[in-house]
Amino acid sequence: MKERLEGRPGRSAPGNGTRPTIKAVAAAAGVSTATVSQAVNDTGRISEATRRRVLAAAAELGWSPSAPATALRRARTRTIALVVRRPTDVLGADPHFSELITGLEGQLAPRGYGLLLHLVPDMAEESALYERLAAEGRIDGAVLTDARADDPRPGLLEGLGLPAVLLGAPDPAAPVPGVGLGQQDAGVREAVTHLLNHGHRRIAYVAGPADLLHSGLRRAAFESALAEAGLRPLAVRHTDFTEEAAVTVTTELLARPDRPTALVFPNDSMAVCGMGAAQRAGLRVPEDVSVVGYDNLPLGRWLHPRLTTVDQQVQRVGAAAALTLLAGCGEEVPAPLLDGRPRLVVRESTGPAPAGRP
Amino acid sequence: MKERLEGRPGRSAPGNGTRPTIKAVAAAAGVSTATVSQAVNDTGRISEATRRRVLAAAAELGWSPSAPATALRRARTRTIALVVRRPTDVLGADPHFSELITGLEGQLAPRGYGLLLHLVPDMAEESALYERLAAEGRIDGAVLTDARADDPRPGLLEGLGLPAVLLGAPDPAAPVPGVGLGQQDAGVREAVTHLLNHGHRRIAYVAGPADLLHSGLRRAAFESALAEAGLRPLAVRHTDFTEEAAVTVTTELLARPDRPTALVFPNDSMAVCGMGAAQRAGLRVPEDVSVVGYDNLPLGRWLHPRLTTVDQQVQRVGAAAALTLLAGCGEEVPAPLLDGRPRLVVRESTGPAPAGRP
DNA sequence: CGACGCTGGTTAATCGATATACCAGCAGGT
DNA sequence: ACCTGCTGGTATATCGATTAACCAGCGTCG
Numbered sequence: 134m135k136e137r138l139e140g141r142p143g144r145s146a147p148g149n150g151t152r153p154t155i156k157a158v159a160a161a162a163g164v165s166t167a168t169v170s171q172a173v174n175d176t177g178r179i180s181e182a183t184r185r186r187v188l189a190a191a192a193e194l195g196w197s198p199s200a201p202a203t204a205l206r207r208a209r210t211r212t213i214a215l216v217v218r219r220p221t222d223v224l225g226a227d228p229h230f231s232e233l234i235t236g237l238e239g240q241l242a243p244r245g246y247g248l249l250l251h252l253v254p255d256m257a258e259e260s261a262l263y264e265r266l267a268a269e270g271r272i273d274g275a276v277l278t279d280a281r282a283d284d285p286r287p288g289l290l291e292g293l294g295l296p297a298v299l300l301g302a303p304d305p306a307a308p309v310p311g312v313g314l315g316q317q318d319a320g321v322r323e324a325v326t327h328l329l330n331h332g333h334r335r336i337a338y339v340a341g342p343a344d345l346l347h348s349g350l351r352r353a354a355f356e357s358a359l360a361e362a363g364l365r366p367l368a369v370r371h372t373d374f375t376e377e378a379a380v381t382v383t384t385e386l387l388a389r390p391d392r393p394t395a396l397v398f399p400n401d402s403m404a405v406c407g408m409g410a411a412q413r414a415g416l417r418v419p420e421d422v423s424v425v426g427y428d429n430l431p432l433g434r435w436l437h438p439r440l441t442t443v444d445q446q447v448q449r450v451g452a453a454a455a456l457t458l459l460a461g462c463g464e465e466v467p468a469p470l471l472d473g474r475p476r477l478v479v480r481e482s483t484g485p486a487p488a489g490r491p
Numbered sequence: 492m493k494e495r496l497e498g499r500p501g502r503s504a505p506g507n508g509t510r511p512t513i514k515a516v517a518a519a520a521g522v523s524t525a526t527v528s529q530a531v532n533d534t535g536r537i538s539e540a541t542r543r544r545v546l547a548a549a550a551e552l553g554w555s556p557s558a559p560a561t562a563l564r565r566a567r568t569r570t571i572a573l574v575v576r577r578p579t580d581v582l583g584a585d586p587h588f589s590e591l592i593t594g595l596e597g598q599l600a601p602r603g604y605g606l607l608l609h610l611v612p613d614m615a616e617e618s619a620l621y622e623r624l625a626a627e628g629r630i631d632g633a634v635l636t637d638a639r640a641d642d643p644r645p646g647l648l649e650g651l652g653l654p655a656v657l658l659g660a661p662d663p664a665a666p667v668p669g670v671g672l673g674q675q676d677a678g679v680r681e682a683v684t685h686l687l688n689h690g691h692r693r694i695a696y697v698a699g700p701a702d703l704l705h706s707g708l709r710r711a712a713f714e715s716a717l718a719e720a721g722l723r724p725l726a727v728r729h730t731d732f733t734e735e736a737a738v739t740v741t742t743e744l745l746a747r748p749d750r751p752t753a754l755v756f757p758n759d760s761m762a763v764c765g766m767g768a769a770q771r772a773g774l775r776v777p778e779d780v781s782v783v784g785y786d787n788l789p790l791g792r793w794l795h796p797r798l799t800t801v802d803q804q805v806q807r808v809g810a811a812a813a814l815t816l817l818a819g820c821g822e823e824v825p826a827p828l829l830d831g832r833p834r835l836v837v838r839e840s841t842g843p844a845p846a847g848r849p
Numbered sequence: 850c851g852a853c854g855c856t857g858g859t860t861a862a863t864c865g866a867t868a869t870a871c872c873a874g875c876a877g878g879t
Numbered sequence: 880a881c882c883t884g885c886t887g888g889t890a891t892a893t894c895g896a897t898t899a900a901c902c903a904g905c906g907t908c909g
Contacts, residue, residue: 406793538857
C-alpha cells in the first residue's frame with residue numbers, strides 16, 4: 134500500500150501507530166514534562182500563559198495522558214466494575230441491566246470513568262472475580278447488584294479496600310453504602326392498594342428467588358399491605374425469575390378451585406408470560422384475572438392489554454449509585470439525590486375483580 | 492471498630508489496603524523480581540523447581556501482576572471496548588446486547604480480558620470516544636456494533652492502530668474484519684418462504700433505521716426472496732426501532748384497503764407490540780394476520796400466541812467476534828467458527844393466509 | 850587443561866506520568 | 880550590599896512489572 138501524505142502534518146498523526154507521550158508535548162511546548170503534567174492536572178504553580186501553551190501543544194499533538202501510566206503512578210484506574218451474576222448463560226436478556234447501565238454511564242462517563250463489565254455464573258465466581266480485579270489493581274470500586282439476604286460482597290470489598298455500593302440494600306450504613314431501597318416496597322404497596330380498591334381479595338404473588346434481598350422485601354411489603362386490610366395472600370410462589378417459571382406457576386395458580394383474581398409478578402417479562410398463560414387457559418385479562426408487572430419495560434405500554442406495572446426508575450438508581458461510588462473514590466460530586474420512589478403505572482391489565490364467590 | 496485477628500496470617504492480608512508487589516513475592520521465594528516475572532509468564536529460562544516455588548509464594552501472598560504496570564510496560568491492557576450507540580437515553584433496554592455481551596464475555600474472561608462498556612448518543616460521540624480511549628491507551632481493540640452503510644469507524648480504528656470487528660459486516664475483508672453476516676439474510680428468506688408456503692401474498696416488512704447496514708441487507712433479502720416468487724412487498728417501512736414506531740406503522744398498514752396478511756418485524760419487541768396493535772384493531776393473530784419477529788427473545792416462547800421469530804444466535808456471533816478480535820490482539824485462539832446461521836423458529840403467530848381477495 | 854556452551858538465574862534500563870525537592874530569578878525591605 | 884520571600888519553573892525518584900544483556904557455575908570436549 135502506498136504511503137500517502139496526510140493533510141495536516143502535526144495533527145495526531147493517524148496511522149503511524151505511535152502515540153505521542155508527555156515528552157513530545159513537553160518538547161513541543163518548550164517546557165519540562167513536569168510542567169506538562171501540572172498544566173493538564175491544574176496543580177502546582179505555573180503561569181497562565183505557560184498552561185495555555187502546553188494545552189495548545191497537547192491538543193495539537195492529540196495527546197491525552199496514558200491511562201496505564203497514570204493508574205500506575207496514582208494507584209487509581211478510573212474504572213468501576215459491574216459484575217452481573219446469572220445462573221445460566223442461556224438467560225442473558227435482562228432489560229433491567231440496560232437501564233441500570235444507562236444510569237451509571239450518565240454519571241461515570243463525564244468524569245472520565247469507565248465501566249468494566251463482567252458476567253459470572255454464581256456468587257463464588259463473583260467473589261473470586263473481585264479478588265482478582267482488586268489484586269490486579271484494575272478497578273477503583275464496584276457496583277453490587279442483586280443484594281442477597283446474607284451478602285458476602287460488602288465485607289469482601291471492604292476487606293479489599295475498594296469502595297462499593299449495594300443496590301437494593303435497605304441499610305445505607307456499613308460496610309458499604311446502599312442505594313435505591315428503603316422505599317422499595319412503596320411500589321408493591323401501591324399495587325396492592327390498587328387491586329384492593331378494585332375489589333380484589335384473592336391475590337397471589339409470584340416472587341423472585343428467595344435468597345435475593347429485594348424478593349424478600351417486596352414479598353414482605355406485599356404481605357403487610359394485605360395484612361393492613363385484614364387479608365392474607367392467596368399464595369406466594371418463589372421462582373428463579375425465568376419466563377418458564379412464570380408460565381408454570383401462573384398455570385398452576387389459575388387451575389386452583391379458589392382461583393386468584395389478581396396476580397402480581399416481580400418483573401414485566403414474567404408478567405407478560407403470565408398473561409400469555411392466563412389467556413392460554415381461556416381466561417381474559419383483566420376481566421377474569423388482573424396482572425401487575427414490575428420494571429415498566431417499554432414493551433408493556435403497547436401490549437394488548439397494556440401492562441399495569443411498577444416503575445422503579447432503575448436509571449435513577451444507577452445514577453445515584455454512580456455518584457455514591459464516585460464519592461467513595463474521592464471524587465467531588467453532588468450528593469446523590471434519589472427523589473423518585475417506585476410508583477405504580479396503571480394501564481389495562483388490571484381491572485375490577487370478577488363477580489363470584491366473595 | 493476493634494481490630495480482629497485473621498485466621499490465616501499470611502494469606503492475602505485482607506483489609507490492610509496494601510497489595511503485595513512482585514518484590515514481596517520475589518523476597519518470599521528468595522529470587523529476583525525478574526525470575527518471578529518469568530515464572531508467571533512462562534517465559535525465559537528457569538528451572539521447574541524455582542517456577543513452582545515462585546508460584547507457590549505468589550499464591551500464598553495472593554499476588555497477581557498489577558494490570559496498570561503490565562499495561563504500561565507491554566502496551567497491552569487486555570481490555571476491549573464495547574460502545575453502544577443509542578439515540579436517546581430513554582431507550583436503554585435492548586435485550587440484543589445482553590446476549591451479545593454474554594457471547595463476548597464467554598471468550599474474553601477466560602483469557603483475562605475485560606470488557607469496557609460505554610454508551611453514547613450518536614456516531615460523532617462514538618468516534619470521539621474511540622479517539623480518547625486510544626489516546627489514553629485504555630483499550631486493545633473494539634467491537635463495533637450496528638454497522639452503518641457508510642461506516643466511519645473501521646477507517647478510524649485502523650488509523651488509531653486498534654484491531655476491531657464490525658458486527659454484521661458483509662465483507663470479511665478490510666479494513667477491519669466483519670463477523671456474523673453473509674448469511675444474515677438466511678433467516679429472513681426462510682421466513683418469507685414460510686409465509687409463502689402458507690399462502691401469504693400480501694406481506695409487509697417493518698424495517699429498522701435505513702442507515703443501519705443490516706436493515707438494508709435484510710430488506711434486500713426480503714425483497715429478493717419475494718421477487719423469486721414473482722411477488723413484490725406490499726410495503727416496506729423503515730422505523731427507528733422503537734416500540735412506538737412498531738405500533739404506529741402496524742396500525743397504519745392494517746388500516747389499508749389491501750391489508751397485509753403477514754407482517755415481518757426487525758426484532759421481537761416490535762413484533763410483540765405489532766401483535767398488540769393488531770389485536771387492538773380487532774384482528775386475530777394468526778387467523779387474520781401473521782406476525783414474524785427477529786431475535787428469539789425468551790419471552791416470545793410464552794406469549795399468546797407464541798411468537799414465530801428468527802433466531803440469529805447473537806451469542807455465537809459475540810463469541811466469534813471475541814475470537815476474531817483476540818486474534819487481532821495477538822492472542823493464540825482457535826479460529827472463530829461461526830457455524831449456525833440465523834434460522835426461523837416457527838411457533839403460533841404465523842398461520843395460513845386468511846381466505847379473501849387473491 | 851582451557852575454551853566452550855549450556856543452565857539458571859541476576860542486574861539494570863525501560864514503559865509514561867506524577868510529585869517532591871530543589872533552584873534560578875527577581876522584587877522588596879533594611 | 881545582602882538577606883528574604885515569592886514566582887515559575889526544572890531535575891529526579893518513583894509507581895510495578897518486563898526484558899535485554901549479562902554472568903556464575905559446571906560439565907564437556909578437543
